[in-house]
Amino acid sequence: MNRILLASTALVLSAGYAAAEVTVGGDARAGVVYSEGGGAVAAGGTPAQQAQVEQAITDLEAAVNAAQATINNPASTADQIETAALDLAEANAALVALRDELGDIIGSPGEGEFSFNSRIRISFSASGETDNGLQFGGSVRADNSEGGADGTAGSVFVSGAFGKLSFGDVDSGGKAAVGQVSGVGYTGLGDLNEITYISTPVDEAVLYEYAFGGATFYASIDQIGDDNDALSAGVSFGFGPATLALGYETDDVTGDHIIVGASAGFGDVTVKGVYGRLDSVADGDDDSDQYAVSLDFATGPTVLTAFVADQFGDDDDLNYGLGASYDLGGGASLKGGVAHNGQSGDDDDLVADFGVTMSF
Amino acid sequence: MNRILLASTALVLSAGYAAAEVTVGGDARAGVVYSEGGGAVAAGGTPAQQAQVEQAITDLEAAVNAAQATINNPASTADQIETAALDLAEANAALVALRDELGDIIGSPGEGEFSFNSRIRISFSASGETDNGLQFGGSVRADNSEGGADGTAGSVFVSGAFGKLSFGDVDSGGKAAVGQVSGVGYTGLGDLNEITYISTPVDEAVLYEYAFGGATFYASIDQIGDDNDALSAGVSFGFGPATLALGYETDDVTGDHIIVGASAGFGDVTVKGVYGRLDSVADGDDDSDQYAVSLDFATGPTVLTAFVADQFGDDDDLNYGLGASYDLGGGASLKGGVAHNGQSGDDDDLVADFGVTMSF
């Protein structure tokens, strides 16, 4: 993306040039993550356990070699080859499982460990305009481009006076209208600030958006043609520095989910809140609710954020977190956060991170 | 790809600038597909069958948990761990198979179902010029870039007065010369208009092209060094609005395939036809032939297309289709089609689609 500044007599006429094009951007982040409980990784094993697992791996490797020798032997019969192939496949699959286990025992972070965490992602945004003024295009990242080629990642849109229609990996109408409260950390720290939307489609889906006055309407349907159609709709209203939003989701397996959200700015402070109530279709399940609240305080290039969230499930323990970000300019920010995972069920469930985020 | 128009006194000198570069483009599509027979997806099962499969899944999950517990138990011996790992691997693989089956039973589209279908693909075209005027470069997409890195997707070329030499995922010489007749639908509807080229290499291959007067010669060879070398050659001649083409393909496993093709424009109408005859190497196989014919009628931004095709195999039932496309300008088109699959052997074998295609 060459950027060229032209001075004085050179006149740049880019307005109205409607040829389709692709722009390349991206995002990156790098820093250190702390997980008090070591996350989902199993705790380290004992040396004796390690020795037994290593012995089992040695035995299975011998079985693999014996089976491979039988298959490779020109004198083997079809029956011997068939039996050896079954043994070989079994032993190879078992080896994969045991080597994973061994990695858990000897290579896993213990409790309270730090780890480096970085990533870089390249994103593509394609856009064009038809002769009669419809906009069209789509977006996908390099790392999920295979999903983009089969409709399960990225998205494709057509928009005009009728609104905007998007196909692909799109949000549900309810989520597009209400969204989430603010989170913390340069990695998001497991998105503990987020409530659960039941109808966020993972496969090919369609989202329709239409803005009218200060309101924007959303409606979505996930892939049709299977027995469980997920439908969703939502609307958001903007009133100066405040926004109100309402969403509804339904599918045959989970039930009906109603979500309300609001955000309001008071000078340097922004408050956001969402509340969701699920009427489950499962027998014996009581209705369930969830909520999340965040507060952002901006002072110059610094934003301080705090959140509390109670996801579906056990109401006894809340998720909460505190974070700060500092805008370095040019697309880079320093961010750090600390959060408590109320769902983990552990006592030692603090997660924290500190690093730099970049956008290109 | 910034596009900048410069007016008046600014002079743009881009001719002759030969530095190597990469341009980014892409394509996308979105719409709805109809399949009368539900494609290859199994028909839905009965509720009783579903219950039995779900019970088997529950039993296997218990077996997985028991095996995992044995592996994780510090008191387990190497023999117990080995046996548990074999059980675990077996049960996990069986669970994958059964969950697929369960998906077929409860989640599969029934007959006559519609489905959303979209995709977005990003493509890269690299080019440069040597000091003595040879052109070089290559192309690959983001979604098949891993294949591009090992020579099985995308392609790399060098061209000059000697012709053009391409390595990678290239067409056979016969296919490059003769090609296919027109198809229908925004998705191509399974490419039922296409004949089969036996030597279209799926792995690393090499294609040579040379244009002389109105003729273009093509020759290809797939990966050397294995026991089945596929060779192919072709030539196409252009006569004003008409083209004649001849192709030949051979490999040791399939046999010899001769293909002829022709296209001709008569005002708004373009007619294309291809015919292929295979002399099979398999004992007892009779020679086999295939053909396809298409007719395109263009009127303003609209093109109507019809095709008939008889692929190798059963001659009793033809593929045929009808479609229309409307050029929206800017790289977008509306397209729709309907086609009959003569090879499916079903009575209910209609496929249809309607959507928008985009190029960037």
Next chain:
Amino acid sequence: MNRILLASTALVLSAGYAAAEVTVGGDARAGVVYSEGGGAVAAGGTPAQQAQVEQAITDLEAAVNAAQATINNPASTADQIETAALDLAEANAALVALRDELGDIIGSPGEGEFSFNSRIRISFSASGETDNGLQFGGSVRADNSEGGADGTAGSVFVSGAFGKLSFGDVDSGGKAAVGQVSGVGYTGLGDLNEITYISTPVDEAVLYEYAFGGATFYASIDQIGDDNDALSAGVSFGFGPATLALGYETDDVTGDHIIVGASAGFGDVTVKGVYGRLDSVADGDDDSDQYAVSLDFATGPTVLTAFVADQFGDDDDLNYGLGASYDLGGGASLKGGVAHNGQSGDDDDLVADFGVTMSF
């Protein structure tokens, strides 16, 4: 990447424009590779062996069909379905193994075979600058973009007066300082010229670089939080056409590795040498050493290269190679090489290649 030349009155002001951006480049190569020993591919089998393997495949396919029929049968019980799913998964895994074996028998290159070898790779380089003048960015390729998204491929950096800090798939400090001697061939011919760095991290790692006068310091640490932390450091000094470098690597599993390197230019000739000595932690292992020396002779656009290398292990047989490259201009070169693999243990271990390389 449009490149536009502006003449006369148009003034281009691109210096100091610090907005973050992504540039797209790439590399490609195409040619023919010769491997005297057929590489690691198994030698072809006998026709009788092929027939037995094909029979075993047929038997397993029958087992797959029978198991699938049981699973699909609405009258099957959960126990029957569970057993059939186990059989199905086993037979399918065995089929994969046997079909691989069959490919080895009937489709493998024999000894002394040639093969086509091409590839094209697209690379992205992102960069930006903060308001206070820190540089930041990262790089990744399209083909390893999934690794880039989880920190195991590509890298992300921040640099300034303090030096440069890189996260991701980075070199060890010792390797970054000392590097490798010159290799041959358009494919690199298996990198037989390279010595082994023990601490080149394959997972997320961090590398720090700092240049001061003619010296550059490097320090690295691979992913923290596992039980085997790999640490490394190095320094390189430049003296006009000569460079001296020293590196050190250590991890708990392998031991301590000290590497020294030097390169010097004498007119058209450049000589490079590296030497590494490992103090292994394994019981009974003697210390081990390795070295590599290369000589480049440049004459106009042609460079002739020769190398000798003795990697860890058997000292009886050396790797050696000879190659030439010719710069075609514009980013393209013709390259060819021939090399002997001293580690293969075979008598017939010559590898050679000839082709074109491109950079975009």
